[in-house]
Amino acid sequence: MTVMEQRGAYRPSPPPAWQPRTDPAPLLPDPEPCRVLGTPAAAQADPELLHRLYVKLVHGRRYNTQATALTKQGRLAVYPSSTGQEACEVAAALVLADRDWLFPSYRDTLAVVTRGVDPVEALTLLRGDWHTGWDPCAHRVAPLSTPLSTQLPHAVGLAHAARLKGDDVVALAMVGDGGTSEGDFHEALNFAAVWQAPVVFLVQNNGFAISVPLSKQTAAPSLAHKAVGYGIPGRLVDGNDAAAVHEVLRDAVRRARAGGGPTLVEAVTYRIDAHTNADDATRYRTDDEVEAWRGHDPLQLLERELTERGLIDEAGIAAVREDAETMAARLRERMNQDPVLDPLDLFEHVYAEPTPQLREQQRMLQAELQAEAEEEGAAR
Amino acid sequence: MTVMEQRGAYRPSPPPAWQPRTDPAPLLPDPEPCRVLGTPAAAQADPELLHRLYVKLVHGRRYNTQATALTKQGRLAVYPSSTGQEACEVAAALVLADRDWLFPSYRDTLAVVTRGVDPVEALTLLRGDWHTGWDPCAHRVAPLSTPLSTQLPHAVGLAHAARLKGDDVVALAMVGDGGTSEGDFHEALNFAAVWQAPVVFLVQNNGFAISVPLSKQTAAPSLAHKAVGYGIPGRLVDGNDAAAVHEVLRDAVRRARAGGGPTLVEAVTYRIDAHTNADDATRYRTDDEVEAWRGHDPLQLLERELTERGLIDEAGIAAVREDAETMAARLRERMNQDPVLDPLDLFEHVYAEPTPQLREQQRMLQAELQAEAEEEGAAR
Amino acid sequence: MTTVALKPATFAQALTRALRDALADDPSVHILGEDVGTLGGVFRITDGLAAEFGDHRCFDTPLAEAGILGTAVGMAMYGLRPVVEMQFDAFAYPAFEQLASHVAKMRNRTRGTMPLPLTIRIPYGGGIGGVEHHSDSSEAYYMATPGLHVVTPATVADAYGLLRAAIASDDPVVFLEPKRLYWSKDSWNPDDPTPVEPAGRAVVRRTGRSATLITYGPSLPVCLEAAEAAREEGWDLEVVDLRSLVPFDDETVCASVRRTGRAVVVHESGSFGGPGGEIAARVTERCFHYLEAPVLRVAGFDIPYPPPMLERHHLPGVDRILDAVARLQWEAES
Amino acid sequence: MTTVALKPATFAQALTRALRDALADDPSVHILGEDVGTLGGVFRITDGLAAEFGDHRCFDTPLAEAGILGTAVGMAMYGLRPVVEMQFDAFAYPAFEQLASHVAKMRNRTRGTMPLPLTIRIPYGGGIGGVEHHSDSSEAYYMATPGLHVVTPATVADAYGLLRAAIASDDPVVFLEPKRLYWSKDSWNPDDPTPVEPAGRAVVRRTGRSATLITYGPSLPVCLEAAEAAREEGWDLEVVDLRSLVPFDDETVCASVRRTGRAVVVHESGSFGGPGGEIAARVTERCFHYLEAPVLRVAGFDIPYPPPMLERHHLPGVDRILDAVARLQWEAES
Ligand SMILES: Cc1ncc(C[n+]2csc(CCOP(=O)(O)OP(=O)(O)O)c2C)c(N)n1
Ligand SMILES: Cc1ncc(C[n+]2csc(CCOP(=O)(O)OP(=O)(O)O)c2C)c(N)n1
Ligand SMILES: [Mg+2]
Ligand SMILES: [Mg+2]
DSSP states (O other), rough: OOOHHHHGGOOOSSSSSOOOOOOOOOOGSSSSOBTTTTTTGGGGSSSSHHHHHHHHHHHHHHHHHHHHHHHHSSSSSSSOOOOOOOHHHHHHHSSSOOTTTOBBBBBTTHHHHTTTOOHHHHHHHTSSSSSSSHHHHHHHOOOOOOOOOTHHHHHHHHHHHHHHOOOOOOOEEEETTGGGGSSSHHHHHHHHHHOOOOOEEEEEEOEEEEEEEETTOSSOGGGGGGGGGSSSSSEEETOOOHHHHHHHHHHHHHHHOOOOOOOEEEOOOOOOOSSOOOOOGGSSSOOHHHHHHTOHHHHHHHHHHHHTSSSSOOHHHHHHHHHHHHHHHHHHHHHHHOOOOOOOGGGGGGSSOHHHHHHHHHHHHHHHHHHHHHHHHHOO | HHHHHHGOOOOOOOTTOOOOOOOOGGGGGOOBBBTTSSSSSGGGSHHHHHHHHHHHHHHHHHHHHHHHHHHHTTSSSSOOOTTHHHHHHHHHHHTTTTTTTEOTTTTTTHHHHHHTTTHHHHHHHHHHSOOOSSOOOHTBBOOOOOOOOTTHHHHHHHHHHHHHOOOOOEEEEEEEEEGGGGGHHHHHHHHHHHHTEEEEEEEEOOOEEETGGGGGGGGSSGGGGGGGGGGGGGEEEEHHHHHHHHHHHHHHHHHOOOOOTOEEEEHHHHHHOOOTTTTTTTTTTTTHHHHHHTOOOOHHHHHHHHHHHSSOOOOHHHHHHHHHHHHHHHHHHHHOOOOOOOOGGGGGSSSSOOOHHHHHHHHHHHHHHHHHHHHHHOOO | OOOOOOOOHHHHHHHHHHHHHHHHHHHHEEEEEEEETTTTTOTTTTTTTHHHOOTTEHHHHOOOOOHHHHHHHHHHTTTEEEEEEEEGGGGGGGGGGHIIIIIIHHHHHHHTOOOOOOEEEEEEOSHHHHHHTTSOOOOHHTTOOOOOOOEEOOSSHHHHHHHEEEHHHOOOEEEEEGGGGTOOOEEEEEOOOOOOTTTTOOEEOOOOSSSEEEEEGGGHHHHHHHHHHHHHHTTEEEEEEEEEEESSOHHHHHHHHHHHHOOOEEEEESTTTSHHHHHHHHHHHHGGGSSSSSOOOEEEOOOSSSOOOGGGHSOOHHEEEEEHHTTTOOOOOO | OOOOOOOOHHHHHHHEOOOOOOOOHOTTTTEEETSTTTTTTTTTTTTTTHHOTTTTTTEEEOOHHHHHHHHHHHHTTTEEEEEEOSSSSGGGGGGGHHHHIIOOOOOOOOTSSSSSEEEEEEEEESSSSSOOSSSSHHHHHHHTTOOOOEEEESSSSHHHHHHHHHHHOOSSEEEEEEGTTTTTTEEEEETTTTOOOOTTTEEEEEEOOEEEEHHHOHHHHHHHHHHHHHTTTTEEEEEOOOOOOOOOOOOHHHHHHHHHEEEEEEEEEEEEEEEEHHHHHHHHHHHHHGOOSOOOEEEOOSSSSOOGHHHHHHHHOOOHHHHHHTSOOOSSSO
């Protein structure tokens, strides 16, 4: 049709595709992070849940300090501590049903352990004897993802697959504030939203990506404001308030389970330790900042709540701590044993069947090891 | 510090990092796309600008039909037509100052031509004699980007570089609705926002990415709602209303130039032709839908406005069309000439200096060409 | 022996048939990618599958290759067998991170507890007049990534057989489809399709005694043509079709080269750092004392893929192959 | 001749010095990447540069590698000389699309009107006990991508000289820094640093007559050690340090192999599809009649990079190199 012919059809109307779309208002986060502890909302919280959260927080903190100590003893190659972030780690693990899946990022071994994975298996990657220490399918816990944000599309695909199979499974995926800048974050949230996949995205905004502060990472009003761009709800929560994190995540998990689609949760928290034991945090932040956050410690917040409401006493606190000490001692002891490794395993899991080429390389290594052993034997 | 020691410091306060952040309200798009033509706002529009837009629209439409015709004659390898989207193409080109930069996507040769690039050079990629036909620096027009969205970070980097050099340059980058799903879209917008780079992102939401409708691409209230997640304004405009697109882009360019940072503009439009000449659009959309959009044709909208306000008459319209015909005839004629190609050029621009390996390969091809020519000579 | 009714079929039809049979045989197979649903893919390889098996078995995704591959990884983690379509070779690059850091490593990382039965179909190579980014030969990238199988059919029967084998594999397979062979035809019985091939085996497509042409995918027909043309020059060329680049069938290839004593590797991919280097090196390592001449390579130039009007100069053709054969030192050097 | 005061310096210090001198000499040089500003990079290579030259010359980006490289492309399009730091080898993969489809092709695509003077620094390789994704040898990917220079220093002096040359180049350079050499030391005069090397030339690091070890980057010290150890076995090994993988210095390499008649390529990267195949193939093509034995390869295994506690088995070590040398057919075969 030429321009000329089209002229007659003129109808000054809005673009035909334009329809009023989803109302964005309910997708936007509240202006302030959700809090429960120390607020009237705390009265509604289940005392048993609070107590359970507390126990896990105390264990979690002790786990963090123990793991950090193990780096100094050369028993771990590296440890990215989640001290200060235990409320997020613990709530993420506790909010899930057994059949649900957890997708941790590299910092989240505490969530992995809290979900029930043996801490030695959880620390395998960081000890360096293998990559993933546990069987992901047995625990419904994906491998720790070192390449940032790349685990998020996995969570979406898995949740979508479960729905395709008719299984009632929710995936909870964890990522840092820095990780939200990666393209994979964007693609994962968009796929999840379009597919209405049962996924909960938990962003732990701990203020830094190694040395880079949030202000160099984003100009957004909050990370939770990204949600509306995908057509999903964005929620903002005080990441050091274990009860609040649990509540917000629980609602998101319920929503996902009920077919309501994904939610993006931003938990505002702080990384008390350096990025890892190898990092020097004094290069990029002040002691004052760290001190201010120590005053908003997740353990203290919950302990005070429990104490003030008479849900725990000094003896109870002491018992929890003792328990955590026992856990730490046991972990230390087990980590002090050298793992038994077979170098020939290197070739076993590259493919379902090793290729002829890998068999050849395996034989070469075997011969080398044998020669080595013989030399050692001779030297003795 | 142990858990025990930390207990004394308890202060039930909001998270220390929490400050009231940017107000998100002004960043959100209006609920309806901005329109000018056929509304009272049209009275404010500069008549000269409207006339200029009209001339370019008529030329643009003619350019699109001519290029499509050239594919049938085998003179173009492929042509992705922008028929129906001319208002966006033309406004994007006209809104920029000479020193500004345009970053087109593969569909945007019309914007490239409207900016002043010789149409034969603009079509080089699609004819197949070389990749980019023009000198990008001479025209401040980046190469057509075939890999979707990958040009967006280039625009951000260039705009940032200009600011670093103290130059008053704005970059306008074009992308489709499908392209907003790519990670590069996300990363580009985020970098631009954090750097407050002088960039305008123009999304032509034409309803489809090849066969995939917008509803399978995003669940967002609108694509413009993505802006708030980066902390930048999102604007929604009727993409077939040339005056409205020009106005919204002009404001965004001004804002960028003044140091106000990037803007995301979503223009709601429609691809009247198939994805390319090779595509069969009947497989995924109805004639009714296309017809509805023909009734909202950008040329007609503007022509009616001009006619009703007495800014153009039948003779004026005829003159514009005649001009466009001349342009088309000239283009046809020039495209009917076989381009002169030197196969040895293949090696010339891989590196500043061809490597010894490339020189070797070049010599081999030279020998082959010579042998071929000799055979042909002998055959004659 | 029963006689089967052989009908001409295209390479593309054989692929479609393989996908259809896989969907029918195994409910855990799901196809995803850009435009694979309603449209049937830009090359129509998934044509009709969404209609026949439903939107949940063959579906369009948002336009984001890392997202496509990343979500497919998640699907495979849950036990499905996703088949991903990348629209063109170069548009698989955004998914490179997922491929190299996850697809290739998941089984290894988890000591075999989390295999990824995942097929990634990538139309590749040139010769169809595509504009830039539509004709890359990207196999070198995948070959250099341990953990991936890399497979590429060159005949109609293999299009079917190797794709079935890829989908049935418990490992991730990069399945490279030579796009200029999509419309090639061969006699093939679509009602009794070739059984699934054991993957990882090369095949001698033409026997000969003078020298071996080692090739795969889009270059196989060119090599067969060159072998015919070589008869005029008095050369009797053997042609080996690799079919699988990973794992590599050293046995078949080396047996041939030991017989002929001379070899040329032919592929479209660039020469430098391309598959030919690996192939020439490993053949030489294994057959050194049988070789009368160095293993030569005929490959694309080491340049970005040329524009359509110049691609014929870039692609290895019959003449260039014969020139290489001529350089195989037929007369003893002084 | 003036005597210069040679002081011990680390490889890392030489790199820092090269960046500093480049920033000082050319206002169009800008450094960007993750943590390169305040922190000075996780390896401290950009230590002090933001403080000395300001935040606009050396700055932190958001955490997104495609965005980093993509914006650097835009900066180069405007005439700046960006120097990008990728934090680790495997974290450059998200930027692969930008690298393969734009960085490598921009000059070619625009007939030379839009060169990209861009340096991409990538710490690579293993040997530092890094967990997965922190020890990849990714050079094969870059070598197979025409349009990129691929350079990797192995000495303190080259760390300086080659980095200056990379930044001065009008082409994009993938600059691979062997991370386990960061803390290696050598005598070097930081106040009169080595002049910019002409890029693209290999160098003989040790002369010898028995066989040539062809290597680069992290494997150079291992090869030199192997050459010393080989004296005990009666072998006098020559060691060639390639320094530049693209372009490749056929001249220097082949001259050496023609002298010695035997060669082993040594690198950390996996063997299959790795750089060694290309190198062995091209040396054989050019030196066939000089070779007493096939060119052998000592490389990493064809597996995902192993966990820290097993990496020593994966990395080519002195013994494995000597084993390969022993297989170079010293006695005539029957
Ligand atoms: C793709 C990728 N790029 C870079 C890195 C290196 N790196 C490891 S942790 C980190 C910072 C992560 O910050 P954030 O996402 O906020 O998580 P946090 O460390 O605060 O838990 C970086 C850059 C990586 N692991 N993956
Ligand atoms: C990275 C990448 N993936 C896939 C393609 C193939 N492709 C070309 S155009 C297109 C659809 C683009 O849709 P949209 O962004 O809406 O732009 P439009 O075609 O509507 O202008 C696709 C998938 C591509 N060019 N680049
Ligand atoms: Mg963080
Ligand atoms: Mg579109």
